[in-house]
Structures are given as C-alpha cells and as structure tokens.
Amino acid sequence: MIEVRDLTKRYGPTLAVDALSFDVRAGAVTGFLGANGSGKSTTMRLILGLDAPDAGQARIGGHRFRDLRWPLREVGSLLEARAFHPGRSARDHLAALAASNGIPRRRVDEVLGLVGLAGAARRRAGKFSLGMGQRLGLAAALLGDPPVLLLDEPVNGLDPAGIRWIRDLLTSLAAQGRAVFVSSHLISEMALLAEHLVVIGQGRLLADTTVAQMSAGASSLEEAFLTLTEPAAEYRAARPPVTPPIPAKEGRS
Amino acid sequence: MTALDARVPAGRYGFATVARMEWIKLRSLRSTWWTLVITVAGAIAIGVTVGINTRNANGDLTNNALAGIIPALLLTSVLGVLTMTSEYSSGLIRSTLAAAPSRPRLLAAKAAVFGGMALVVGEAASFVSFFAGGATLSHGIAAPTLGEPGVLRAVVLSGTSFCLVGLIGLGLGAIVRHSAAAGAVVVGAVYVAPAMIGGFSHSVARYLPIFIVGNSLSTTKPQSCAASAGCVQPLSAWAGLGVIALYAAVALGVGCWLFARRDA
Numbered sequence: 447m448i449e450v451r452d453l454t455k456r457y458g459p460t461l462a463v464d465a466l467s468f469d470v471r472a473g474a475v476t477g478f479l480g481a482n483g484s485g486k487s488t489t490m491r492l493i494l495g496l497d498a499p500d501a502g503q504a505r506i507g508g509h510r511f512r513d514l515r516w517p518l519r520e521v522g523s524l525l526e527a528r529a530f531h532p533g534r535s536a537r538d539h540l541a542a543l544a545a546s547n548g549i550p551r552r553r554v555d556e557v558l559g560l561v562g563l564a565g566a567a568r569r570r571a572g573k574f575s576l577g578m579g580q581r582l583g584l585a586a587a588l589l590g591d592p593p594v595l596l597l598d599e600p601v602n603g604l605d606p607a608g609i610r611w612i613r614d615l616l617t618s619l620a621a622q623g624r625a626v627f628v629s630s631h632l633i634s635e636m637a638l639l640a641e642h643l644v645v646i647g648q649g650r651l652l653a654d655t656t657v658a659q660m661s662a663g664a665s666s667l668e669e670a671f672l673t674l675t676e677p678a679a680e681y682r683a684a685r686p687p688v689t690p691p692i693p694a695k696e697g698r699s
Numbered sequence: 700m701t702a703l704d705a706r707v708p709a710g711r712y713g714f715a716t717v718a719r720m721e722w723i724k725l726r727s728l729r730s731t732w733w734t735l736v737i738t739v740a741g742a743i744a745i746g747v748t749v750g751i752n753t754r755n756a757n758g759d760l761t762n763n764a765l766a767g768i769i770p771a772l773l774l775t776s777v778l779g780v781l782t783m784t785s786e787y788s789s790g791l792i793r794s795t796l797a798a799a800p801s802r803p804r805l806l807a808a809k810a811a812v813f814g815g816m817a818l819v820v821g822e823a824a825s826f827v828s829f830f831a832g833g834a835t836l837s838h839g840i841a842a843p844t845l846g847e848p849g850v851l852r853a854v855v856l857s858g859t860s861f862c863l864v865g866l867i868g869l870g871l872g873a874i875v876r877h878s879a880a881a882g883a884v885v886v887g888a889v890y891v892a893p894a895m896i897g898g899f900s901h902s903v904a905r906y907l908p909i910f911i912v913g914n915s916l917s918t919t920k921p922q923s924c925a926a927s928a929g930c931v932q933p934l935s936a937w938a939g940l941g942v943i944a945l946y947a948a949v950a951l952g953v954g955c956w957l958f959a960r961r962d963a
Contacts, residue, residue: 495800496793497962512800515711521797529794531728531785538727539794546720546798547712586794 447472447594447625448493452502455488455649462488464649465502470627470642472593475620477640477657478629481675485649486629487526490598494523506594518547522587523596528579529586532572536563536582539571540589549590557585562611576603584612594625601635613639633668637661647675717799717808725782725812735820738774738861742767742824746832756840761853764832764843765917768857769909771824772864775817776885779868782813783954784878792963802959806873810951813869814862821861829854849919849936856916856940863943864889864908870950873958901931908943915939 448470455463463485470476480486491497493504495511503510506521514520530539540554558567561581566574571582580603587595595616601609616639620626630636636643636657643660645653652674653660657667664670725731745767753763786792799805829850833842845851868885875881893907904910914933915921921933934942 491962494793494797496796498960514800516707517712517800518798519707523797525793527790529790529792531724531789531791533728533730534724535727538723542720542723542727543794543798545723546716548708548710548716586797 447507448596448627449505449508450489450493450502451504453489453492453499453504454501455485455492455497456500462649463492463499466646466649466651467502468644468651468654470594470625470644472625473620473623474641475616475626475628475639476642476644477636478627478644478646479631479633479636479671480629480646480652482631484647484675486646487598488649489646490523490525490596490629493596494521494525496525516547516590518543518549518590518592520590520592521594521596522590522592524580524583524587524598524600526598526602529583530571530579533570535568536571536574536585537567539582540585543586544589547590553589553591557588560588561585577605577608580604581608593623595619595627597626597628599630600628601630601632609635633671637667645671645674647677712799714804714808714811717804718812720795720798721808721812725816730781731778734774734778735816738771739820739824739827741774742771742828743831745770746828747835750832750835751837753836753840754838759918759920760833760836760840760843761829761847761850762918764829765825765853765857766832767828768825768860768917769913772861772909772912773886773890775821775861775865776868776889777882779813779817779865780872780881780885781878782809783869783872784876784881787876788878796963803955806951806955806958810866810869814866817865818859818862822855822858824861825854825858843919847919852936853917853919856936857912859940860912860916860943863940863947864912866947867908867943867950870947870952870954873954874950905931905933906942908946911939911943916943 450469451467453463453466454461466485466489478486478489488497492499493506493511506514511517511521536558537554540557541551544551544554555564555567558564561584563578563581563585566578571579574582580600584597584600587597597616600612600616604612613635616626616628628639640657643653643655643657644651645655660670661667664673746764749763749766753760786795795805796802836842843850845854867889871885871888872881875884889908893904893909896903896907905914910931911934915936916939918936921935933939
C-alpha cells in the first residue's frame with residue numbers, strides 16, 4: 447500500500463533520511479521503530495509531501511500523495527505534535543477538514559464519538575490535555591475512513607486505558623484490510639501491537655522484518671532492538687561517571 | 700491499486716471544496732468576528748468624529764467621512780497575515796496540507812475566501828462611515844450625496860482597499876510565516892515606511908499604499924498641485940487602484956511561489 451523507494455532527505459549538512467526503501471502492506475499493523483532523531487518523523491513527513499525529498503519517492507496505492515483525488519479518504523495521518531488551531535472547537539476543526547474532501551457532516555460527530563470526544567466537541571481545542579489533543583488528531587485521521595493510516599507516536603500522552611483502546615482500534619482497523627503504519631519508540635507497545643517492523647537508525651534501514659523474527663534471537667524484543675540500533679544511535683547518554691574512591695587520609699598517629 | 704481506488708467516490712477535491720474548508724476555518728474563530736466588529740466600528744467612529752468637528756464646507760467632505768478607513772485597514776492587514784501565519788504557529792498547516800496537498804490551490808482558496816470577506820466588510824465600513832459622517836455635519840453644512848461627482852467612486856474604492864490591503868497581508872504571511880515578524884513587516888511596509896519615505900521623496904510617496912488609499916481612492920477629486928511646489932500630485936483613483944492591486948498580486952504570487960517550494 448505504501449511504497450518507499452530510495453527516499454533521501456538532507457537538512458543542511460545532516461542526512462536525515464538516507465536511501466530508505468520499504469513497503470507497508472495492507473491488512474497488518476507495521477511498526478516503525480528507531481531511536482530519537484533516527485528519521486522516523488522526517489520519513490512520515492516525506493510520505494505525506496510536507497517536505498520534499500532530495501531523492502527517491504514515496505507512493506501510496508501507486509500515487510504520490512499530492513496526486514491523490516480525495517487525500518483524506520485515501521490516507522489518514524497523525525503527526526507527532528498538535529495540528530489544530532487552539533481557538534477553534536474540535537467539531538469546527540473536523541468540519542473544516544471534512545468539507546475540503548466532500549466528507550458528509552455526520553461523519554464528524556461519528557468520529558468524535560469514536561475517539562471519546564463527543565462531550566468536548568464544542569470546547570476550544572486549545573484547552574485540551576495532551577491525550578485529548580491526540581484523540582482529536584486521531585479523529586482527523588479517521589475522518590475519511592481511509593484504507594491507509596500513518597500515525598506518528600499515537601500513544602503519546604494517553605493514559606493506560608487510552609493506550610489499550612488505541613491498540614484494539616488499530617488492530618481492528620488492520621483486520622479490516624487497512625494498511626496501518628505506526629511509529630513509536632516504545633518497544634513494549636510495539637511488541638503488543640505490530641506484526642511487521644521497519645527499524646531505522648541514522649536515516650538508514652536496519653531491519654524490515656516481523657516481530658516474531660526479530661525477537662527470536664534475543665531475550666526480548668527490546669534487547670533485539672537495542673543490539674540492532676546500538677551502532678547507529680545518534681543521541682546516547684554518557685556512561686555514568688565512575689567516581690574515584692576518596693583516598694583515606696593518611697593518618698599519622 | 701484498485702482496492703484503494705474502489706473505496707473512493709468519483710471526482711476529486713478542488714478549489715470549491717478547499718474554499719469551503721477555509722470559510723469554515725475563518726468563521727469558526729471568535730477572533731475573526733471581534734476584529735471585524737472593531738474594524739467597522741472604528742472606521743465609523745472616526746468618520747463621525749471628523750463630521751462633528753467640521754466647521755465649514757471647504758474641504759472634501761467625502762474624504763473627511765472616510766477618514767477612519769486608513770486606521771481600520773491596519774486591522775484588516777494583520778488579519779490577513781494571521782490567516783496564513785496562524786497555520787504555522789498552531790501546527791494546523793499539517794492537517795490542512797494532509798487534506799489539501801496542492802499548495803497553489805490552498806493559497807488561492809484562502810485568498811478568495813479572505814479577500815471576499817474583507818471586501819464585504821470593507822464596503823460596509825465605507826458606506827456606513829460615509830452616511831454616518833455626513834449625518835453628523837452641523838453648522839448648516841449639507842451632507843454629500845452619492846450622486847455628486849466622484850462620491851460613489853470614492854466610497855466604493857475605499858471599501859475595495861480593505862480587500863486589497865488584506866491580501867497584501869495574506870501574501871506577506873505566506874512569505875514570512877512567523878506571526879510577529881510578518882505583522883511587523885506589513886505594518887512597517889504599509890504604515891511606517893510611507894511616513895519616512897514620504898518625507899524624503901514626494902515622487903515615490905504617491906506609489907505607497909496608504910498614500911494611494913488616502914489621496915487617490917478615498918477622495919472625490921485627487922488634489923491638484925498647481926499652487927505649491929512641494930506638493931505631491933497623487934495618482935488618479937483608477938491608477939491608484941491598479942497599483943494597489945498589483946502590490947497584492949505580487950505579494951500573493953511570491954508567497955505562492957515560496958509556499959509551493961518550501962518544506963511545510
């Protein structure tokens with residue numbers, strides 16, 4: 447459903463995405479894993495045409511994103527940070543997006559109910575908590591009932607019940623035959639959610655595999671991930687400094 | 700790829716659907732309505748104040764009644780800026796482009812919706828100012844009527860200036876993208892620069908937007924300079940309108956060119 451081929455993006459001297467190629471299939475949740483700064487969000491921005499690649503391309507169902515006839519009905523997306531005006535209500539935000547793609551107005555109330563924001567629909571979205579903001583972003587992604595979903599860190603800010611809810615939702619969307627592409631740096635979450643995994647480090651593909659295969663050779667998926675990404679980790683905490691033992695005062699007695 | 704295509708109805712998103720989105724966005728913000736109310740009320744209040752203080756009928760009474768247009772344009776230009784820059788400051792631009800990825804189409808829809816609203820509000824401000832300013836004239840001075848030479852033109856073109864100056868703001872917003880910086884640029888370019896340049900070079904001053912609004916668009920008869928040497932001969936009303944429209948077109952054109960090329 448999503449085909450990424452030799453995708454490359456440079457910001458100044460930094461190579462954020464480096465000749466990245468992978469596929470995201472329909473009917474499964476594909477996890478997108480990588481350390482902080484490994485290029486996950488940039489890759490998603492490139493697929494959605496927010497940034498222009500320096501080389502390579504991304505296609506969704508054979509089309510570039512900007513050539514889609516009804517973008518919201520074909521691809522639903524949620525990027526990491528908030529993407530709504532704080533002064534506008536959740537309902538007006540979704541109604542505006544729905545209008546741009548000829549989506550019937552009743553679908554707005556449907557998705558508000560689906561993500562649990564029906565009671566807050568008329569409140570200004572700027573007053574929303576992080577978790578409610580995520581739910582509104584998810585409502586926007588689901589608005590067009592799209593066959594492809596791209597979600598960047600969707601569990602951010604959600605409480606345990608919210609995380610369970612989104613896991614069940616994404617699994618059921620994939621079971622309906624949709625392609626669900628989810629980035630996260632929470633390995634434990636991915637172990638429960640995803641079937642396939644695309645792992646990147648420093649913008650390069652490190653693994654394109656299944657959860658079962660990746661965790662097979664290691665004690666846990668987390669161990670396997672850390673072993674795989676260790677050489678490519680860009681931001682790594684320094685080892686705790688070793689404090690030299692305080693020399694005992696030479697007593698003279 | 701037919702699985703994907705089969706789900707999607709015929710047709711495609713286009714200018715009309717994107718314009719509908721932009722209209723919902725514009726009208727669903729309380730700040731839009733507050734700004735417009737203050738714009739119209741401010742223009743009328745200044746026209747009325749000038750009317751009350753008019754002691755004789757020697758000046759251009761229509762121009763007097765329209766004295767509130769230039770201060771009111773300040774708000775419209777800033778609203779135009781914010782229509783674009785608030786997309787970036789809030790992060791909304793990501794949602795907008797996920798729904799409508801064609802950037803020239805998006806900017807065209809924004810310009811049409813915002814420009815249309817600014818035109819309606821501007822004409823309302825201009826006509827009400829004209830009648831209110833005329834109604835408050837005393838000292839036996841007769842209020843100007845729309846049938847007198849140049850009066851209807853001055854009132855209509857003053858209203859039009861809201862649309863054009865607002866679009867200059869929208870274009871600058873697309874170029875600069877940061878609210879505070881773009882606001883400073885539009886206020887600087889439209890209000891501050893004319894005051895400075897006008898003091899040095901009279902021949903340049905007549906091409907500046909605010910000078911055009913004040914001396915070409917909102918007057919029944921652009922003043923003649925035969926008498927004094929230092930006086931600036933303003934552009935005619937229609938030439939002035941053309942120059943301001945050109946500024947708006949250039950701001951939007953450059954804004955669109957950059958918008959289509961830059962990462963969002």
